[in-house]
Amino acid sequence: MTKRNLWVFAGVISLSTVVLVGCSSKTNAAAGNGTTNKQGNANGTTTNQKNAKTQQTQNTTKSNSPTPYTVYKNKRFGFTVRIPTTYKKSPPPQDGDGASWTSSNAVKITAYGQYNVQNDTVASAFSKLVTKNHPSYKIEGKDWLVVSGINQSNQIYYTKMYIGKSKEYVLKILYPKSQKSQDASLVTAVANSFQPGPIQPADSYSTYTNQAYHFSLKYPSKWTQGPTPANGSGRLFYVSTNHSSFSNMASSLGLPAHDAVIQVVGTHNPTNVTYASVKNRPSGQGIVSYKVSKVSNGYEIQETQKKGNGLWYTIQLFNKNYFNTLTVIIPSNSGYYKGIAQSVIQSYTLTP
Template sequence: MKSNYKWLVAGVAMSLFVATGCGEQAVTPSASTTAKTSANATSSVTNDTTNTSGDNASNAAASNGVNGTGQTSNADQNATTSSSDNTTSSGSSSSSVDYVSYTNPRFGFSLSVPAAYQKGQTPADGDGQGWSTNNNSMTVRAFAQYNVEHTTVKSMAASLTANEQVTYQQSGSNWCVVSGYQGSNIVYQKVYVGRTNLYELQIQYPKSEQSQYGGVTSAIANSFQPGSLT
């Protein structure tokens, strides 16, 4: 009986030892497992940081108008290379000047002129209109006519430069601009050349008053729009 009791006690003790050992193995990871887990976590953080940095760089490039090749976007290129037909007169800003719009009822061209300018007598045939300052220092004239001689942009530009000391000249597919001196005056001329009609803007003022009228001339010239060019 005592012998059986000893064996029973020994069996219980062995069972407890085995159970305790298995429990420790179940809850405690090995050193190699811990290292692998740490490495994976670090790799994940690194990948996330790299991806985030790449996204931020792409977003910054997009907001600055730069494409993936580091070149300026097409929109910016178009904006910086667009041609201008502004007069070379670099006078004061015309932002403080009030303008009124005019549309020719016969030919349909339009422009804006300072509201303070005096409107001249309208021609009987209604082909255009003229304006001037109170002292006639600056004159503006816009008119149209039929293109009966089949004038081209090239031939029109040549005609405009014939009697003028040219300081600026520019042209496009259906327009040309010439600016220069006639005696003591600055003369600016812009013409739209259509198959049927010609539309012309003429501005003149003294050289000595370029600082006063240069900006106004630019504003008027930019507002000048033709009627039909067909």
């Protein structure tokens, strides 16, 4: 596809002028539209982390149903999961990477760890699973993903993965579609209890520094870099999200409407923008948050807007000489891309 009009919107964005289981000011900017279910829970609600940890320290516990559970901890990879005590454990694999259990009514649970030999990130693993399985439910967070659907054997499948730089942790549950209502609470309890072993961020970042306009930021190394403008004012980075189309200025950028976008553009400060002139929140629909603060070497404007299914983060750094704009556009329902936005925004600085 030919990329066109790649620098159209730099000045326009600113200041508004199946069972479904799935601290700085800059951190707040990337969290501007609420939170995504951190653990990909079966019931679509956020797990109380403290309670989850308490449950995992017990050898045997109970869910809201009478079903008793026991905690399995994998010695090799360090992950834990709660399994109904009535389930039969299959002979463990020789390499000790995990275990499988089956019930008398054909529910199968498999949990294992593996090394991330393909250097997957949440985004790449998510893309592979979505392309292969065509799930009816899919969601991803900062270091996890969940897909669920019905396979060709008319069974409900549920897969939850934690993706780290060197290790991955996988939980799979398979059960007959006819037992959906019967097994829903059990699947929820097992899925919510699954906790990874040690995990390091899988995404790597590269640094872009613009010496002409004195700013710097980090961007995901695997994202595609767009053409560099002739005047050297900034950069464009983008990646396919495997989400449905959302508002991302696709018509102006020449990109697909499901791509996440990072664009940073440097300009001089010809109108002498000052703190006093921008400190008040502008009027306009879709503004989630707006804040102006003093930062090193200048001031920072943070604005978050909700546009359709897209979240737009606009961060502007300025002083008496420069007025530089970072725009990050992501699907609004993705915890994973919110984490990416947070990392990019935190790294964005004015340089001396």
